[in-house]
Amino acid sequence: MTGFVNDNTYISDRAGGSGIAGKVFAVLCIVMVIALVAVYFYIEGFSNNDNSVVPQFDRALTDGDYNKALEIYRQVQDTVLSAPPDQAAKFENENAQLAEMERLVSVRVDDICSKVRNERYQPSATDAAFLSGMQELTTATVSSWLNDLCREFLLGKIEKPDITFVFNQMSPISNFAATVKPLYGELDLIEKATGDVQNAERHFDSGDYITSVKTYQSVIERNTGFVHDYSSQRLEEIKGIMYEPMIIRCEHLLDTFRYYTAEEILSDMAAIFPNDTRTANDLLVATTNTTETSVYKGKIEVLCVRNLIADEDIAKSLGNVVFDKTLTCGEFERMLGELYNNNFCLVDAEALTDLSNDTFLVEKDLIVPVGKKPLIIVVEALDYSALNYGQGYNRRLLLNDQGQVCSEYVDANGDAVVSRTREAIGILDKFVEEHHDFTYDGAKGVISVAGYESCFGYVVSRDEIDDRNTSLAQAGLPNVNYSDSEIQANMNTVRSIADVLKDNGWKFASSTYDFINANQAKMEELQADMNKWMEQIEPLLGDTHMIVYPNGDYIFGTDQRAVWLKSNGFRIFFGLGPRPYYTYGDNYLYYDRTLITGKTLKNSDLARLFDADKIVEDHS
Secondary structure, three states: HHHHHHHHHHHHHHHHHHHHHHHHHHHHHHHHOOOOOOOOHHHHHHHHOOHHHHHHHHHHHHOOHHHHHHHHHHHHHEEEEEEEHHHHHHHHHHHHHHHHHHHHHHHHHHHHHHHHHHOOOOOHHHHHHHHHHHHHHHHEEEEEEEOOOOOHHHHOOEEEEEEHHHHHHOOOHHHHHHHHHHHHHOHHHHHHHHHHHHHHHHHHHHOOHHHHHHHHHHHHHHHOOHHHHHHHHHHHHHHHHHHHHHHHHHHHHHHHOOHHHHHHHHHHHHOOOOOOHHHHHHHHHHHHHHOEEEOOOOOOOEEEOOOOOOOHHHHHHHHHHHHOOOOOOOHOOOHHHHHHHHEEOOOOOOOOOEEOOOOOOOOOEEEEOOEEEEEEEEEEOOOOHHHHOOOOOOOOOEEOOOOEEEEEEOOOOOOOOEOOOOOOHHHHHHHHHOOOHOOOOOOEEEEEEOOOEEEOOOOOHHHHHHHHHHHHHHHHOOOOOOHHHHHHHHHHHHHHHHHHHOOOOOOEOOOOOOOOOOOOOOOHHHHHHHHHHHHHHHHHOOOOOOEHHHOOOOOOOOOOHHHHHOOOOOOOEOOOOOOOEEEEEEEEEEOOOOOOHHHHHHHHHOOOOHHHHHHOOOOO
């Protein structure tokens, strides 16, 4: 029994020892669980209770206890920074509290800085204690502000005495020294660069990105420190902004045969983006289609044509009188071919002038490809009066599905026919597409438009309705009427056509509103007529600087009527004459134009231009 008891006692002793250890272990486990639960609830409570920290931080700021405020901020910051990346989402509230604490500091800093700048306020001892006491929070905000002020100084948005005052107020605050001292020392250098930097920004604002980039590159080469760093950053921003619109613009220039302009821009683009394949390929297209150019000194031919005969069968039924007044489509196309073979090249009628100043006109050198002779073509009075209905002429212009300008006429069977090659515009456009070197930099010609009755064949104002009906009556056709919505639709159509024409190298001129004899008109008559043109027609075509005087009845440039026209923006005038002639006058440029018709092809000496026998048709 004793051994048995002893054995039990032995066993009991082991069990007792083991039980103590187990109890200790159990207690430790419970403590750990409680601790973990406490930490969990602390974190969860911290995360879900915005009021647990931010109010304490705010009170510390209010009490001027900046050490405590920083301690609260840094504890939360440490919690966030020490969080495992995969648990960052659990600390959204901590991040929100950090942001709120930073905001509270920033609001106070901004208030002090605003008063310093705008009210020449000298920070109080309390302000200085706050700015220095909150250390990294205030330092970051003030440093950013001082850098912004230097940028504004560079851009001319703050005067030097004002920025100097600001730096003087911030210099005594110790934690700003690392920012204030170097920037303060650069103010004179920044001041010297303001002119160039502001010039670069003006070019940028106007869309002249190339000049803006070149200016900034020059600034970077000549400066260090703040100016260099700002300009380098701004240069990269501009390059990122400019690339796509500039490359699209250049490709559009190529599509519209403005190869010389495209080459100039793309050469600069290639320097700015040296490794860009798209720029390099576009530049190759441009240079392939350009040749050497030179300043041209000599006569400038200006040829004028009227509405072409679209349907010769109808015209033949009326006799040679129609063919004498204008050209057939075939004659016009052959004329272009002969001019091309004789090395003529279309140029912009405005290329000889700088019209940027309203009070005086500046002469410009005319640039043409070497070996080419300049040519200006005027298509006169594209109004499409109803008086010409039934005579084989076109009735109006319109756009086809490809966005090309076409004309519409009614054939002998009474069917409306739309064609791109039955009017001078479409024929010339197509000819240039096939002979790129017939135009210098995409120039096409001048289209003159009156206002009497219609514009491009469309009634675009109530004033024109009576005129249209008068012409219809004379043509033996019934009257028409137009609602306001129909007139508005016509105006929109004319604008659309005009936009396409301008985009394709055409320019516009006025032929007065009623196609009047300007030379014989009294001042009040001319003013009334041209005011109607400027009010009703010009808004559809865009700013217009040229007048093609009907029948060549021009006004001398010193005449008060011409002075009035010039004061309203008309600076280039076309008269009429058998030979090439142009001259500069007081704030104007004058050209004679040579009218080309079936009659002049047969009866005039045009040998300087072409062999008329190769062009004229026999309609007998």
